[in-house]
Amino acid sequence: MATRLFLVVLAVCAFSLPTFGSDCTEKKFKSGTVCVCDVTKCDEIPNIDLTSGQAATFTTANSGARLHRDIVYATDSDPSRSNSCDYYFIIIFATVTCLHLTIDTSKTYQTIQGFGSTFSDASGANLRSLPDKLADTVIRQYFSESGLNLQFGRVPIASNDFSSRVYTYNDVADDYSMTHFSLQREDYQWKIPYMQMAQKYNHNLKFFGVPWSAPGWLKTTNSTSGYGSLLGSSQGTYHKAYVTYLLKFFDEYQKNGIDFWAMSTQNEPTSGGDKKTKAQSMLFTAETQRDFIKLDLGPALRTSSAAKAVKVLIMDDNRGNLPKWADTVLKDTETASYVAGIGLHSYQDSESDKHLQQTHDNHPKYFIFGTEASEGYKSKDSVDYGSWDRAEDYVEDILDDLNNWVAGWTERNLILDAQGGPSWVSDFADAPIIAFPALAQFYKQPMFYAIAHFSHFIKPGAVRIDHSLNVPNLDIQKSAFLNPDGSKVVVILNKNVLAPYSVSVKDSQRSSDHYQVHMGPRSIVTLYIQN
């Protein structure tokens, strides 16, 4: 009885005290709270610091907590049987609901490769607008193991919508042998220095290059920006020239000590067929992409010294194109031999999961990888300071992807300015970090912590495992993972704006242990169970 009362008190405290992640220097806005970092101080994720068999919850909530750590002790008995759950029900607002979440490490799904962000020109420009030491803090917060532990860096090949101008690496028309190919000041000032800095924090960082458009003179429209496709046909002059262009990119980056893990054939190839597109784009259909890989790109990569190990990703577009796109490209066995995975954007994540499930069923040997996600695009407030809605969207987005065979997830920009740019085409968006050079500060948006709830805890090589709730619940979304070292990670989102939940997590392979997770309204919890 005394224990029960004690638990009740604990629970009341957990629900009623909005605890800020120990270190967050908070700044409040209409939509929520950001954490402010400057040259002297930036909040860190508390160490996991557990011994074998222990567990901890890390909580982030709209009410203020940012990765707030609490030790959780396993209990022998199921709390539902001991009735303590009913106790919460009586004492706290009469609204606490008890749920049972069972994870099963014997049922494993895809291997998680990791999370990433994009070395866009806009990110580099903003990093450069901050004092060097503060730019280093941004990179450390993202790429060090104590931070977001990002494993992937997406690198635009030449300019994109988040550049300040339209450029390619060779704008000299008809230079088919690419003798005038040259990296630009954007590469030297905004990309390479920060990619190298990130490598210092993660020696295994994997880069993947992505072109938004070929040089205009290789396109049907003679323009790098706007819609249009590559001139000619496979193995023709234009296609060969473009492949030479792509290979030169890897050569030049290798000269700067940077090797690439993969490349995407084309960012959002369907945008290139949209006459309203203003940003850099280039049309591939699944058929032309298949032929381009088979006849041009694939064979050329194998003969290149800098790029022979570079994996090829296809599609790099929204899920609505699946599984048809993958079927078209991968059912061609010769093409399929050049391909490693399928790139996926998150802008149609409200569409059916079947797009992903069927893709995996049809092509189980090809990984599906989230290559771009962002919030605030085309919204009235490109940057919405402290927005919890956007953090929630991110968590839902990642959960939905990871529960449907996706192996990783990539943010669109590391850091943007207060306008959500720069972007030459005014394609402004939000980002997990916003730069404020005037005061030598940056703001960490709730989205930053949304990613942290996954990326800091789920290690590369982890596998997604089975998880199920005792009753269906629309407020609660979740997923579960088994790390290579045997630790388990459960990420749970409570979307309800008023109701707290008490979730009892049980490992079906260790049915003696139950972990009680208390979730306030509008909160994200990562339960980390040490092996």
Added chain:
Amino acid sequence: MKSRFRTIFSFIFFIIFCLGRSQTFHKKILSNRAHFLAANADDCTSKSFKDGTVCVCSLDYCDEIPALDITMGQAAVYMSSHAGARMHRDVIYATDAEPFGTLHLTIDSSKMYQTIQGFGSTFSDASGANLRSLPDKLADTVIRQYFSESGLNLQFGRVPIASSDFSGRVYSYNDVSDDYMMQNFNLTKEDFQWKIPYIQAAKKYNQNLKLFGAPWSAPGWMKTTKAMSGPGALSGKAGDNYHKAYTTYFVRFLEEYAKSGISFWALSTQNQPTLGSDKKNKIQSTLFTAETQRDFIKSDLGPALKGSNVGKDVKVLIMDDNRGNLPKWADTVLNDRDAAPFVAGIGVHSYQDSESDKHLDETHKNHPNFFILGTEASEGGGAKDVSVDYGSWDRAEDTVSDILDDLNNWVVGWTERNLILDAQGGPSWVSDFADAPIIAFPALAQFYKQPMFYAIAHFSHFIKPGAVRIDHSLNVIELEVESSAFLNPDGSKVIVMVNKGSLVATEHTVVVQDTADNRNHYQFKLPHRSITTLYIQTSNF
């Protein structure tokens, strides 16, 4: 005979009228095309947003106001518009005969009103922080655009005494409690990094720059609330320790700035003294009523300034708050014969400019020897507004209306709240974000000139210090058109007109006639959603 004459006369008049019409019609097409071209052909490197267009400046390039470059008797119109024109210059020639016009504006330089002292902006911490976030050369461009004669030709610089809402933190120059002698008075890094360097840079472009200091709050320990931010008044009453200490604080401020070669033209007694009684107020403030301000000036501030080397020539401004407080506030302070001799003018903010002009008219009537100076104005500060609205023409229009309304009602100058803010409309420690005429983009080493910048330019570049407002009247009442007219010390005349009509069809053909010079008429187009300045060079006949 007589009737035949009349018939012929009417016939000739009819022909002239028709010719005039067709010519006007023809010109209208041409001029529409000119406006269209102007949108692209001006020097502005334009970037378009939902609400309008900004001009982008970088290390390589920043658009300038075209030089007047006209000879005696000529005139020039400068036009900015929602469609994209920015200070687009056209020379116009006077005509003897009165040309066709849909609007006739008569100016009368024999009827003179107040003398215009000039326009200004504020060396806020936020402005300095943003200037410092830009490359030095680009920060210098910002200062030149504002303070050089070829730019906005600003004459005034408002300088917050210690921190304001547009600071990165709350600080005073002496946070040591009970240090009544101000032995621990110290300027801060904000002064040395964000204010003084840019004030000095501005002085290079305008050697006659007049600075006025304004405190947002006394140090917290002097206040009833013991806190700089939030409501509260000075502890005690006029003549006591706290009030004497506070005047010492003012004098020490002047002394410390003098060490950097910066002297002040005036001091405002208190920024928005009424804020200090608002319990919901979060920013730095100190409450003065008209009565306590009167007593503070009479017993403490006035005599202390007169008795100090550094302050003896420094003018004192009262109120520094919205017009709704007038004329009562001025009456209370200035009807006191002991307080009034210390006072030079009345500061007015623009946040109640929709209220009646009588507040200003009556103030002038009651106190004709005291100038009324606009000490603060900004857009986008409302809680529900978008702080920074890129390219907003609405805000340019608001700014023009605001300035016209003030100048037409005895106000002698007008001061913007910040020189330059970031894309969020800050920094502001209390998240009191706002818009500004210039927005910094350090990531690309750029800044944007908002339409508001040009709104101010339409006045400040042309109306010289010492100009007088002169009488002006329109032949018809046209609610969407507002105007004012000025006579510069060199005899040139300046007319500023805004057309707020949103339809293309609201374009006006304006004919300006000077009663002192019946022979000359100036005709120009005032397109929909546009601002025009007509500058008539001195004529000697």
